[in-house]
Amino acid sequence: MSHTPRTTTVAGCTLLAVALGAGLTACDGDDNPLAAAPYDAADQISFSGPGGAGRKADPDKPLEVVAEGSDGRITDVTAMDTSGRYVAGELSADGRRWHSTSPLAADARYTVRVSTENGDGAPGRKVLTFVTGKPGAQKRLDVAFGPEAGTYGVGQPLTAELSDPVTDPAQRAVVERGLRVSSTPAVQGAWHWVDDKELHYRPAEYWPAHTTVQVRSNLAGIKIGDRLRGGTTAPLSLTIGDEVIAVTDAAAHSMTVFKNGEEIRKIPVTTGKPGFDTRNGIKVVLGKEPFVRMRSTTIGIAEGSSEAYDLPVHFATRVTWSGEYVHAAPWSTGSQGYANVSHGCTGMSMENAEWFFDAVREGDVVSVVNSAGHTMEPFGNGFGDWNLTWDQWRAGSALTAGGPQAPEQQEAARLRPAAA
Structure with a gap:
């Protein structure tokens, strides 16, 4: 009986070698912990690694896949651990070398899939698995x-x-x-x-x-x-949840509430009087408290002064950690819609405050415009994150700072169009 011999792409030792923190070693061997049976074109590919049975790869060293023969190139490499984390890498233009560009994890098992192509365009593939060592005391x-x-x-x-x-x-x-x-x-x-x-x-x-x-x-x-x-x-x-945005116009003494782009309520309010002006800018609801006892001493007003107060407050929606709320202020209903008389909070009637309290949740947006106050701090007093433009925000990233952005990545919108 006759048969057609199988054609190999490389004479001698190997087409590929894999190195993890050690020099390239000899041909594939039974004692090589990185060796794995190919699932196609077995004769085209073999691997070498740290060497020695029981040895584990050093996670602090890069992973490399190298084409050693003169006939053939690497076309693709994927490396992934059992948690589904891929290892990023770069393949040289000539297809002779692939190396990892992101770190490996310690004490993890990886699977590496390598695809190759010989001089005639015939594909080859192989899978290797390896385990990285455990770190020392760290x-x-x-x-x-x-x-x-x-x-x-x-x-x-x-x-x-x-x-x-x-x-x-x-x-x-x-x-x-x-x-x-x-x-x-x-x-x-x-x-x-x-x-x-x-x-x-x-x-x-x-x-x-x-x-x-x-x-x-x-x-x-x-x-x-x-x-x-x-x-x-x-x-x-x-x-x-739903998009809920409240816009307080301090000059007009009114708050307009939008839900999913539709105006759902306009509320007469009073905001901070001169010297206690409400902060401008975008704030985010931090929490809701049905009852709060508000004392002027907590914001630096001396007890017994003409500005001192100690008030029971209902339906208090917090927007800063320093004590700015949207809340019921039945003592100032005569000024609501007409004048700013508060010490920085946004006050409204008991009925409107209860409605607002029920209508919002943590993470909803409260924006103040046309106040004489300074702009809400981006950090440290709640979530003023939206007071940074998108370019300013990206500048605070270790990955995107100064990098190009797609056309749709424009400056963060301060308000939805319907809330302008």
Whole structure:
């Protein structure tokens, strides 16, 4: 009986070699922990790695795939761990070398799929698996995502609190690259470093109504800096509710509330009087308190002075941590719609305050215009994130600062068209 011999593309040892933190070794062998049976074109491909049975790859070293023979090139490489994290990489123009450009995780199992092509255009493929070693004694960078799972308004930023400060720009890029946000529908968004231990994420414009948002960390086991690796972080899922935007015109003494682009109520209000002017700009609802006792001493007004007060307040919707609310102010109903007489809060009748209290949720937007007050701080006194333009926001990212943006990534909208 006769048979047709199988044609191989390389004479001698190997077409491909894989290196992880060690020099390229000899041909494929049974004792090579990185060797794996090919699923096609077995004679075209073999691998070498750290060498020696039981050896594990060094996660701090790059992964390389190299075409060693003269006849053939690499066409594609994918590397992924069992958590579904892909390793980014670059393939040289001549197809002779692929190398990883993102770090490997420690104590993780990876699968590498390599596709090749010989001089005649015939394809070859092979799969290899390997395990990275465990790190030595190192600090772990933990991440806590916020807010809690639930339904929020269209202005709600995501937050990431780090267990340790990260100051180095390259390390910040590693951290930021590992914090992944996805949404349905998809939006343009970016992280912004508030300080060395806190990041906020927001889209270019408000979240679309009824968006679902997922945020997760891919940093587990990833080297961030010397003796610092990412820890395991629980993912977070949020739902965005209806678009509710309240616009307070301090000069006109009125608040207009919009829901999904439609005006649903116009409310006479009073805002901060001269010397206590309400902050301009965009704020986000932080919480709701049915009853609050408001004392002037909490904002620096001395007890017994002509401006002192101690009042029971109902239906208080908080918009800053320093004590600015939208609330019922039955003592000033004669001024509501006509004059600004408060100490910085937005006051309205008991009926209107109860309606507003029931109509809004955390993350809804409260915007103040035409006040003599300064603009709401971006950070530190609530969520003033939307008072930064989109360019300013992206400048606070370790990944997008100074980079090009797509045409649709324009300056963040201050108000929806219907709320202008």
